[in-house]
Amino acid sequence: MNKQAGFRSRLSGYVHSIRFGLALWFTIILALVLGIFSVIVFQNQYQNFRSDATDGLNRKLAYLDAILHNAVRQGNPQVVIPATFFESYESVAILDSSGNVVVSKGPEIPADAIQSIPAGVFSSFDEHSVYSWADQTGTHLYVAAPVEGTDNVVVMASTLDPFGFLIRLKLTLLIGSLLTIIVALVGGFWLADRAMRPVHAITQAARSISETDLRLRLDIRTRDELGELAGTFNDMLDRLEAAFERQRQFVSDASHELRTPLTIINLETTRVLAGRRSTQEYERALGVIRHENDFMTRLVNDLLTLARMDAGQTNAQMVQLDLSDVVLESVERLVPLANRYGVNIESGDLPTVRILGDRQYLLQMASNLIENAIKYASGDRKLVHIGTGLDGDEAWFRVENSGAGIASEHIPHLFDRFYQVDESRTRGEHDDEGQSTSGSGLGLSITHKIVEAHGGSIRVESTLGEGTAFEVRFNALGQSDN
16 A cells, blocks of 8 residues: 555656646647648648549540530430540539439449539530539539530549548558657657756755755756756855854854853852952952953844844945044044053044945944054054045045054954954953953954945054054045045
């Protein structure tokens, strides 16, 4: 029973497949075309046979009418039909005015054929008229005409296809069409199966793909539509594999980053609960816990921001604004941070630079870059320099600091998520107020996403022992006004 059920299932699947449908419709259309073609060919041959047979009978009828007319003129009342006048499949009969056969040669002409002779022939109203017709089956032809100078009518009959050519033609067309349809059906199944192999390969590949293994690719190199589909499918797999890889890395890094502050909070609470502590120690522990909580809040917010950006759900409100005004607002927010780090912030000329952008996102971008510059500024005179301006059709914003600089091997990875250039700056380090001195590693990634969302570009220049500069460029809307 299981075998029968399996066979029925496979048969049902094949009958409802595209391959079966393509082959079946191809065969049906071919059968219709062959049927129409065969009918046209047969009818054309039939009409040619009928026309040729009618012409032959008309010629013989005219010749016989002339013989009979001469016999009447010579006073010979005896009607004689030459024995060699007609073929074995032809018949000749002479009828009187009442329709009775006077004399005949060859196979007997059926009575219903004689009754089909128009009455005008017997009335001899037109001695030069010739009447022709066929029987109901279309296999016999008849011609009739009045004999000039008499009341007689001569009738000739002939088999339309005495040698069976039309029958053989009909059988040939029928058998040829059936064989052609069978060959077309088999060939159609083969062609449909061959054409659908890439689709089958795509189906099998889709079934074999899982979230943990996206390395499978389709090896279909044709230049037709299926090859294009396979290429599109492979491109989709490339994007999916990259997306899943980013997701796995993202989850791994995020879980690691969240685990660290939770560990610090657990250690601090365990330490202060292990015994009685001074008020200062309790206050310091609560400060650490509070700042770790702030760090996790910032981290979660940054993760949500990146998730929305990855999904294309930034909901940016693009308006005309002054880039220099956005930069100045960011500087004002970060002055307390600069004072705490002992960093001097300098700015050159900040002309009016009109661009199209979302103010909140641009504030976040500028704040991230300036905050990084402040935290990593070093040297005898810690300095952060900020500037904006126009360069042709582009508006630019530049932040540079004095410091140790960044090695060239780190620069390509600066905008990767959770990437830290200075590995010595761990999450466990805090300042005197208990606040973490390192970031989440997401600031530059968010900055890069914001710049991309505004159609801009960002580049990094760094010299070891001197400092680092970040420069962002956008499309400008107009000329600057100092």
